Amino acid sequence: MSDIRLDNITAAAVASFDGVPDARRRELLQQLVQHLHAYAKATRLTHDEWRAALAFLHRAGDISSANRSEFSLLSDVLGLSSLVDLLASTPGATPGSVLGPFHTVGSPWCENPADLTRDNPGEVVLLRGRVHGPQGQPLSDATLDFWQNAANGLYWQMDDSQPPDNLRCQLKVDAAGRFAIRTIRPQPYQIPTDGPAWHDVVPSAGRSAWRPAHYHLIVQAPAHRTLVTELFDAADPYLASDAVFGVRAALVRRYETTPDADVPVMDIDIVLAAA
Ligand SMILES: [Fe+2]
Numbered sequence: 001m002s003d004i005r006l007d008n009i010t011a012a013a014v015a016s017f018d019g020v021p022d023a024r025r026r027e028l029l030q031q032l033v034q035h036l037h038a039y040a041k042a043t044r045l046t047h048d049e050w051r052a053a054l055a056f057l058h059r060a061g062d063i064s065s066a067n068r069s070e071f072s073l074l075s076d077v078l079g080l081s082s083l084v085d086l087l088a089s090t091p092g093a094t095p096g097s098v099l100g101p102f103h104t105v106g107s108p109w110c111e112n113p114a115d116l117t118r119d120n121p122g123e124v125v126l127l128r129g130r131v132h133g134p135q136g137q138p139l140s141d142a143t144l145d146f147w148q149n150a151a152n153g154l155y156w157q158m159d160d161s162q163p164p165d166n167l168r169c170q171l172k173v174d175a176a177g178r179f180a181i182r183t184i185r186p187q188p189y190q191i192p193t194d195g196p197a198w199h200d201v202v203p204s205a206g207r208s209a210w211r212p213a214h215y216h217l218i219v220q221a222p223a224h225r226t227l228v229t230e231l232f233d234a235a236d237p238y239l240a241s242d243a244v245f246g247v248r249a250a251l252v253r254r255y256e257t258t259p260d261a262d263v264p265v266m267d268i269d270i271v272l273a274a275a
Contacts, residue, residue, distance in 0.1 A: 010037040059196040067157070072101060074197040082245040090225065090273035092134060097230040098246040100216060102155040107145060110169040113180035114146075120167065122151030122184035126261050127231070129268035131177040131219055138177030139272060142221035145170050146181060148214070153189040182263070185255070186213045188236055191243050209243050212236035217270075224272035231268055 004012055013033045020026035039045070060070040075081045076098065085096040110116070117124055131142040147168035149155045156162040173179045190209040193199060198209060214230040230246055232239060234254040239247055255264035 010034060013037065056196055056200055059200070063195045068192075068195075069101065070195050070197050073192060073195065074201070076100075076191065076244040077197055077202050079245045085228070085246075093225070093271045093273035094219075094227055094229060094269075095248045095250055096228050097248060097251060098244050099218075099228050100230075100244075102149075102157055103145075103147060103216065103218070104157075104164075104168060107147065107168040107170050108165050110171045112171040112174060112178075113182065114169050114171050115182040116167050116169060117182055117184055118166070120150055120184045122187075124182065124263045125185045125255055126180060126182050126263050126265045127215060127268070128178070128180035128265060129270055131173050131179070131221065131270045131272065133221075133224060133272060134274055136271075138173075138175075139221040139224065140173065140175045140177055142173045142177060142219060142224075142272070143170060144173070144179055145218040145220075147216045148183065148186040149189055151184055151187060153187045185233070185264075186215060188213045188238050207243065208238065208241045210238040210241065211244060212238040212242055212247060214246070219270055219272060221272055223275050225275055227270065227272055229270075231266065233266075 010033070014030045017026055017029045017033070020029060060074060064070045072081070081098055085098060089095045131139045133139050150159065150162055150167055152159065154162070156164055156166045167183065169181070171179060188210050191198065191211060193209050213233045213236045217229050217231065219227040230251060232247055232252045234252050239252065253266045253268055255266050258265050
């Protein structure tokens with residue numbers, strides 16, 4: 001006879017997954033049950049609150065589509081996405097930061113140095129840097145996948161006036177691991193606030209929905225860990241209040257005037273960890 005009580009329900013629910021064959025999957029499920037139960041016990045979760053949480057998840061599902069994941073946004077505003085990035089970062093390597101919802105697989109390959117300015121309005125700037133391995137050696141076979149928003153704060157997916165390949169590219173670094181992208185200065189923008197992930201969760205905390213201006217980068221090289229990260233503008237007013245917790249000191253750079261460039265330059269050394 002089973003006798004499920006407050007003092008044994010968690011152990012029973014955890015044990016119900018003992019038969020999951022894959023050890024990692026079993027660990028993930030059993031830890032999830034333990035932490036969910038601990039949360040409910042610690043907060044003395046009520047029926048009304050539990051029903052409200054389920055209704056919230058329904059609303060998040062309803063607004064999600066092929067072009068919008070409200071659950072990703074929820075993960076972002078709770079700091080979970082950024083926590084996973086930090087867990088995957090390697091000491092000594094450039095830290096990871098949020099992939100975000102605007103990455104497009106298969107951006108056009110560009111010459112290096114690249115010029116993405118086209119007829120985009122905005123301040124023309126140069127992003128340049130070098131890709132190294134953990135011992136400082138140049139990674140001459142590294143590739144970059146790059147994307148950013150336009151002067152109006154919008155990514156191409158949000159803006160019918162931009163061509164689909166606007167302000168994004170892939171390129172190969174040169175023999176010394178160097179790259180340069182002539183582009184326009186990205187702008188801060190607000191994450192979507194019209195869905196439940198923001199609307200039902202965050203506003204009462206008085207938080208800002210703004211993300212500080214940034215470039216997105218995916219840096220890959222054979223035998224090294226792929227880096228998904230962002231680079232931030234040191235002059236941005238929202239650095240201290242990024243809505244999705246993506247800012248790391250090592251990723252904040254100032255635009256500098258240098259004699260060898262006709263526009264302000266942001267310079268970055270990128271270090272990839274060994275695979
Ligand atoms: Fe972004």
